[in-house]
Amino acid sequence: MSQLVLVTGGAGFIGTHLVHKLLAAGLRVRVLDNLSPQIHGEDARLRYVPPAGSEFVYGDVTCRSDVERALEQVNTVVHLAAETGTGQSMYEIERYYRVNVQATALIFDVLSNQQDRRVGNFVLASSRSVYGEGAYHCGSCAARRYPLPRQQAQLARHDWEPRCEACTGALEALPTREDDRLQPASVYAATKLAQEELVRVAAPAAGMAHAVLRFQNVYGEGQSLANPYTGILSIFSTRIRLGLSLPIFEDGQETRDFVHVDDVANAVLAAVINPQTAGVTVNVGSGRATSIMAIAQLLARLMGARVPPHVCHAYRVGDIRHNFADLSALEASFGVTPRVSLELGLRRFADWVATQPIPEDQLDKANEELRKRNLAG
Numbered sequence: 001m002s003q004l005v006l007v008t009g010g011a012g013f014i015g016t017h018l019v020h021k022l023l024a025a026g027l028r029v030r031v032l033d034n035l036s037p038q039i040h041g042e043d044a045r046l047r048y049v050p051p052a053g054s055e056f057v058y059g060d061v062t063c064r065s066d067v068e069r070a071l072e073q074v075n076t077v078v079h080l081a082a083e084t085g086t087g088q089s090m091y092e093i094e095r096y097y098r099v100n101v102q103a104t105a106l107i108f109d110v111l112s113n114q115q116d117r118r119v120g121n122f123v124l125a126s127s128r129s130v131y132g133e134g135a136y137h138c139g140s141c142a143a144r145r146y147p148l149p150r151q152q153a154q155l156a157r158h159d160w161e162p163r164c165e166a167c168t169g170a171l172e173a174l175p176t177r178e179d180d181r182l183q184p185a186s187v188y189a190a191t192k193l194a195q196e197e198l199v200r201v202a203a204p205a206a207g208m209a210h211a212v213l214r215f216q217n218v219y220g221e222g223q224s225l226a227n228p229y230t231g232i233l234s235i236f237s238t239r240i241r242l243g244l245s246l247p248i249f250e251d252g253q254e255t256r257d258f259v260h261v262d263d264v265a266n267a268v269l270a271a272v273i274n275p276q277t278a279g280v281t282v283n284v285g286s287g288r289a290t291s292i293m294a295i296a297q298l299l300a301r302l303m304g305a306r307v308p309p310h311v312c313h314a315y316r317v318g319d320i321r322h323n324f325a326d327l328s329a330l331e332a333s334f335g336v337t338p339r340v341s342l343e344l345g346l347r348r349f350a351d352w353v354a355t356q357p358i359p360e361d362q363l364d365k366a367n368e369e370l371r372k373r374n375l376a377g
């Protein structure tokens with residue numbers, strides 16, 4: 001019989017794409033998900049239909065009996081379930097820690113005490129956020145640099161670019177490698193790094209292969225349009241459909257590495273099919289830096305926006321300025337390279353959005369929550 005793969009958070013954005021790929025590859029799939037209302041909306045339990053051929057366990061990764069039930073007979077775990085809002089993590093700290101870190105500890109606790117344990121491979125969805133700013137080059141020092149998180153005072157001056165910590169010189173962003181310095185700049189990022197450390201210690205101790213995959217900014221069909229705390233393209237698409245302006249933070253020249261969900265699901269599938277006995281940590285991205293203004297303009301064009309994006313100079317504490325992935329380790333470990341171009345991926349996203357009900361725009365509410373706590377300006 002083919003191996004049984006447990007996907008925690010498998011009803012979510014990346015999880016749904018992954019489950020279809022695992023089933024198509026002939027694997028058996030079980031999903032553990034609590035259909036979190038923040039992500040899926042209210043009454044999701046009544047509406048949710050698991051992909052044909054998969055098994056669904058409605059449960060919470062923070063609940064021991066749910067985790068025990070979900071792990072029965074499982075051969076591989078893909079751990080995706082998480083709270084994912086960077087800004088929200090700065091004031092819902094205990095919840096983010098419990099769901100992201102405590103639950104990962106619980107999964108390993110259950111595995112370590114499981115009679116007849118079959119899990120031989122553990123795959124974790126981590127995040128580029130563990131790097132904070134990531135790697136830069138300082139022309140004056142001729143050195144690789146890792147600038148500290150930008151402080152509120154700097155952001156309040158609208159002084160957006162990080163500077164060399166040694167000579168305060170200008171910096172140029174470099175593709176970030178897995179062995180670059182880790183400097184989480186938000187509670188969310190700190191929880192992802194804590195998850196990673198748990199996996200790197202607990203998986204080999206239990207004799208499991210493991211892969212830690214650091215996703216860049218994942219976008220595509222099926223991403224939550226309801227969650228106002230994450231997913232910049234969801235937020236933009238809703239505002240475009242409502243005829244509202246797209247307020248671009250900072251000066252719009254901050255960059256991210258946008259990777260289509262199809263490429264991410266292929267990378268996770270490769271990590272499931274090729275267990276890494278010695279363990280690996282790899283970036284998963286497109287390897288390209290795109291400015292927020294550029295992606296907003298592209299989406300606005302594809303969706304026929306009535307109002308062009310505009311720079312509003314607002315900011316959020318904990319946001320990084322630039323980060324894009326070096327993908328050589330991904331290619332070396334799994335032979336995977338991203339295939340979906342930004343233009344094609346955004347077109348697919350825009351076409352899918354057009355088939356969805358228009359959600360309420362909650363951007364102002366999410367930003368107000370941050371401003372009240374002095375976490376945005």
Ligand SMILES: NC(=O)c1ccc[n+]([C@@H]2O[C@H](COP(=O)([O-])OP(=O)(O)OC[C@H]3O[C@@H](n4cnc5c(N)ncnc54)[C@H](O)[C@@H]3O)[C@@H](O)[C@H]2O)c1
Binds near residue numbers: 039060079126219
């Ligand atoms: N989407 C991105 O851009 C991105 C980037 C970096 C890392 N990641 C990581 O990838 C993983 C998946 O992200 P996603 O974008 O698919 O998120 P998502 O919010 O769409 O999906 C997460 C899923 O986890 C479930 N979940 C949340 N709390 C749970 C709990 N306590 N018990 C059981 N299920 C729970 C949710 O109901 C949801 O279905 C996360 O670990 C996230 O940190 C995502």
